[in-house]
Amino acid sequence: MEIASWMPMSFHKVQGGGISRFPVQERAGNTLSQKEYLNASFDEWQRTWEFFNNFTDLFRKNPKIRVQQRFENENSSYAECYWAKNCYLSFAIWQNAENILYSTNSHTNISNIVSSMWVVGNCQYIYQSKIVTESYMVFYALNIHNSNNIWFSANLLWCSECLFCTNLQNASYCIENKQYSKEEYLQKKEKLLRQKNIFDNWYHKICLISPKNILCENVTGSGMVSSSYIENWYLTVQVNHARNLYIWWWKYGWSHFYDSFDVWNQTDEHLYATHYIWESSSHVYCVSWWAWITNCYYWYYLENCSFCLWCIWLKNKSYCIFNKQYTKDERYDEVDKIFTQMEKDWQLWKFFPWSMNPFYFNDTAAYLIDSSFTKEEVTAKWYLWRDEPIKVDIPAWMTVVKTSELDQYEWFDNEWNWIINADILKVVIQDEQHNYYRIIQMEYDFLVKHGLPLPRKHWLERMKDNFKIA
Numbered sequence: 001m002e003i004a005s006w007m008p009m010s011f012h013k014v015q016g017g018g019i020s021r022f023p024v025q026e027r028a029g030n031t032l033s034q035k036e037y038l039n040a041s042f043d044e045w046q047r048t049w050e051f052f053n054n055f056t057d058l059f060r061k062n063p064k065i066r067v068q069q070r071f072e073n074e075n076s077s078y079a080e081c082y083w084a085k086n087c088y089l090s091f092a093i094w095q096n097a098e099n100i101l102y103s104t105n106s107h108t109n110i111s112n113i114v115s116s117m118w119v120v121g122n123c124q125y126i127y128q129s130k131i132v133t134e135s136y137m138v139f140y141a142l143n144i145h146n147s148n149n150i151w152f153s154a155n156l157l158w159c160s161e162c163l164f165c166t167n168l169q170n171a172s173y174c175i176e177n178k179q180y181s182k183e184e185y186l187q188k189k190e191k192l193l194r195q196k197n198i199f200d201n202w203y204h205k206i207c208l209i210s211p212k213n214i215l216c217e218n219v220t221g222s223g224m225v226s227s228s229y230i231e232n233w234y235l236t237v238q239v240n241h242a243r244n245l246y247i248w249w250w251k252y253g254w255s256h257f258y259d260s261f262d263v264w265n266q267t268d269e270h271l272y273a274t275h276y277i278w279e280s281s282s283h284v285y286c287v288s289w290w291a292w293i294t295n296c297y298y299w300y301y302l303e304n305c306s307f308c309l310w311c312i313w314l315k316n317k318s319y320c321i322f323n324k325q326y327t328k329d330e331r332y333d334e335v336d337k338i339f340t341q342m343e344k345d346w347q348l349w350k351f352f353p354w355s356m357n358p359f360y361f362n363d364t365a366a367y368l369i370d371s372s373f374t375k376e377e378v379t380a381k382w383y384l385w386r387d388e389p390i391k392v393d394i395p396a397w398m399t400v401v402k403t404s405e406l407d408q409y410e411w412f413d414n415e416w417n418w419i420i421n422a423d424i425l426k427v428v429i430q431d432e433q434h435n436y437y438r439i440i441q442m443e444y445d446f447l448v449k450h451g452l453p454l455p456r457k458h459w460l461e462r463m464k465d466n467f468k469i470a
Helices: 034-038 051-061 182-192 196-207 328-344 365-369 375-380 403-409 422-426 441-450 459-467
Strands: 081-088 091-101 104-107 110-114 117-120 123-127 130-133 136-139 142-145 148-151 154-157 160-163 166-169 172-175 217-225 228-263 285-288 297-300 399-402 410-412 418-420 427-430
Touching: 051 328, 091 441, 104 110, 104 459, 110 117, 110 441, 117 123, 117 228, 117 459, 123 130, 123 441, 160 182, 172 182, 228 365, 365 459, 399 403, 403 410, 403 422, 403 427, 418 441, 422 427, 422 441
Parallel strands: 081 091, 091 104, 091 110, 104 117, 110 123, 117 130, 123 136, 130 142, 136 148, 142 154, 148 160, 154 166, 160 172, 217 228, 285 297, 399 427
Antiparallel strands: 410 418
């Protein structure tokens, strides 16, 4: 609840154009575009009273970058990404990613990924799936590794051409775990995939399956690959001796990490309550965002900093406290005093307080992971809650179509070719929760290419399906 609520999964329109990860409200303060942020100045804060009050004021006072981006991105201004091309309404996408829609936490040589989560390492053409590595042509699936041409399946390793299969390795041309000849399999597959109207029902059954651990030893949790001696973790690759984490991956392997959420790195040490980290970090406590940090504690979005404490939005700084520059000796003396007082006040090791959190709780990863949180429970702890439905701008000339009416826009022709009328690009769709969304050209092309039905849920609702733990 505390940590994952700092990862927003929805964007907000900015007056004058563009989008922002921050909603327009007092806690967020002033937000800036990428260009404005690079030229911004950031205030320091003189410590005069209780630590977290100081930190909250410093957070609100300083400007914030609207969309988290870094390195070269092309045609991806409506996403949070790094080294990406054609990325739209997606989060935590990086490292040579192209044509990514409505997806999260996916990276490293991936392309054509739609409505999916945790797709990593040389993957192509993935739709409404999660926990996928080194695979291509995977649709409505869960926990798929080194496989291809997979539909409505879960927990597969080194498989090809599988439909409605679970818990298989080195299998091909299988339906419901029964193997067929190539010719018979392809005939049956073609007939089954004509039943577009029940694809959502089939996928719902897949979501109820718990992802198994693959090539693991002495672990408790699920969705882990090539890991050992782990307690209470979910979605990890090559991690050893660890406890309490959700989403962790790096190809070089890590060990001895505890109590963290959504971490991407190869050299972290002593992590606590993290959310995003970049390479070469060390002694990371109570952090959000990244990168290249050494001996920094209680900070938010620093870059290339060292020996900074309780700082926000600094770049290339050292020996700072509350954004104020100190000498090396002054910094150590002051830190000893502050840590001592925090320990006396039982504040040491607490995560960022609710009073700092600028995001609507029900638009964050915390709620996507566990939607059983109620508004009353959340607001009683002073987190924010979004009451209004999710909307898009609807010009007066555009038609609004309910999901129950989408059959008017898709059908089979006389030769069993799947057709989606391009007029769907000209309408706004309203789902059963009264949220509005649209089909964009890149999504339309993907659906037509792979014979997929139009989505019946808002893209944020599709993300919720991916984040839930079976």
